[in-house]
Amino acid sequence: MSWAAPALGFTTAAREVTVSVPSAVPPGRSLPDHARDLIRMHEAVISGRRPPMRPRGIVFRSWSRVRRLGLQADALNVRGRLAGEELALRREVSPLRGVVTELRQVVGAMSDASHVLLVITDRDGVVLWREGTPAVRRRADGLGFCEGAEWSERRVGTNAIGTALVEAAPVELLAGEHFERRQHSWYCTAAPVHDPRTGELLGVINVSGPALTLHPAIGALVETGRRLAESRLWQRHRERLDRLRRVGEPVLAAGPALVVDDEGWVAASAGVWVGDRIAVPSGDGEPVVVPGLGVCHPERLGEGWLIRPSGSDRAVRLELDLTRTPTLSLWGGDVDWRRPLTRRHAEILVLLHRAGPAGLSAEALSRALYGDAEHVVTVRAEVSRLRRLLGALVNTRPYRLADQVSMSVHPSQAAAAEA
Template sequence: MHDAVLSGRQPPAQPRDVVGRSWSRLQADGVSPDRCENVVLADYAEVEARRTRTALRSVRPELRNTLTQVAEDANFIVVIADADGVVLWREGSRGVRKAADALGFMEGARWSEGSVGTNSIGTALVEDAPVQLFSAEHYARSHRGWSCTGSPVHDPRSGEVLGVVDISGSAMSVHPTTVALVQTAVRLAEATLWQEHAINLEKLRGHAAPVLGATAGPALVVDRHGWVADARGLAVPDRLAPPCLGEPLLVPGLGLCVPEPLGDGWLLRRGGRPSTIGVELDLGEDPRVTVRGDTSWTRALSPRHAQILRVLTETSSAGIDAPSLSVALFGDRDHVAAVRAEISRLRKSLGPVLSAHPYRFADGVDVHIVGRGEFRNPGV
């Protein structure tokens, strides 16, 4: 099946959807199954730097307790990779680790889909979903003796993908129930991250109490992800858009605020008169958006970003989640990762105009559309 699909011949059976999508991406990028065997290996200093930066370091003990002994008993290895697919830690069966070394599947290896082909780490990152692969479903011919199961780990505070937890072994060693095992470990790790988040919010709340008590008028304190630690004089949602130094943030009930650093978070209070934001969305031949508040500015929009904003204007105030937006943009739910990437770029460009979880225009933003009839859909 593998060779038939890649050569354009009719295969005896079609690959599973997740495998077919991965192979199609790699073929479209001109990646050959043989080139996938040239593994990019980071040096020790880079691996250590990545370990220090990642939030996965705090949940590694949880993952080890859940998976490592099982891995050793069942003759496979447990791998933790970061959001770039770089292997940070690897434990488990000595024999399997030795076999993995022969592939270059070791700490520091970049196991992204674009680097080594279809695999449960890189493909799970692209799909943003658990992936299990058996034998010849791998793109690289040298990986056909392996089976692997990977699941993304998300930061519950921001929703971003932190990396992937993977179990790998010989083609005969990984059972379909391994998916449930890995997902259980990931859920426990994410629960631990959420507990850490609650503890940090409580610390920030205590640190901010004297400042809020001495502040005249309504104010609130949020952490660096936008989660509200405490608020005085106004009702706010649990989370706002993450503040950035020097960039105004629209706060319901306050208007535009300039974030002030406070401990490990931000103090938000009214700096002047209450402000509202008006958005003029031009969906004509040259899409652009104009934002008017205390100041006004205009940004050109790519056809895709214009299409996203049009969908958001047609969505209720409750917003729209990534899978539903994928359907609206592409006609299916298979482009969630692409949707999240585009929304991230759009939010960086428009700042407080957009909110996430779910995606929508922020409260208090007044949107006016012009040129709707001339807008050109970018297509899939």
């Protein structure tokens, strides 16, 4: 008997949540008057005088960051621009490449799209695609706002793209809220796009234009684009797994076995339940260890892998060594390996080890790692990267070590906590 993997709990929830873009213009305020006041505010803050109004919290935090970096408000800071081949490569590997056409159609359907510039970046803030009329593109060229340019905060100061990446939240900036004076004639509205399976940041959708053309509907437009992108990514993920499931059903009858895609996502299983993901199979024949199956040797099957146990031993043992560079050792059946970990991944494993079978929610893990529950998106992305290495050895909902996995930590957990 075989069955398809269920929809992922986090993914379903994430697709239903709408995160609105906070407007840069307070209710009831005149757009021209507010834009002028923001420029006066910028001039006062940069010159060290008392501003006529306080910057919004998100603006104040960003200005503080970029001033510590030594960026200049009176000049165009160095953007950095990728050569054509590297830009083409980034476009090719971007998960957002499949939604560019639809996003262009969404923006093009506006009643007045002549002043609107659509920009799609990668997770580093590098502009991968840009769409707009020749006039608005020429204006953007004067700012270095072009394909291949890096619009992170560290390069160009406070801007909606770079600030959205840092804050992991949608951002709208108007006129004097930009750090560089040359950007004061613009508005920018941006929303980060996340992988709907894992929460990992993929890039940013941004709409920009002349400051005095900012319309209240721009925020909703950008939010629609974000939801469209994440919905399409989820749909294509399910379609890939459905194709794999159909290919794998005939060979699963002999079970126990799994069919997974190239990233370890489970399309179908028989005789075992491992959740939604296992460690990513490699193409060099390296075995993977799966709770409930033990040591498995992946076999190519269509666009994915057939995973079957190679022995009867199902137990898995981990040892986390924190004495120097964090290192994880694994023993299971006739497989053993030793791999370095980042300190963050080692810290996550220590926390899960402490939590035991009860595990930790994303919010609890955020509080343990960062001191608050505001870093849930970052936590999900970190755990997703850890699960690329360990797969189903780390379970989700809540995060915990799998039942058949034992782990020891050296030095002691107390010493690890002080490290």
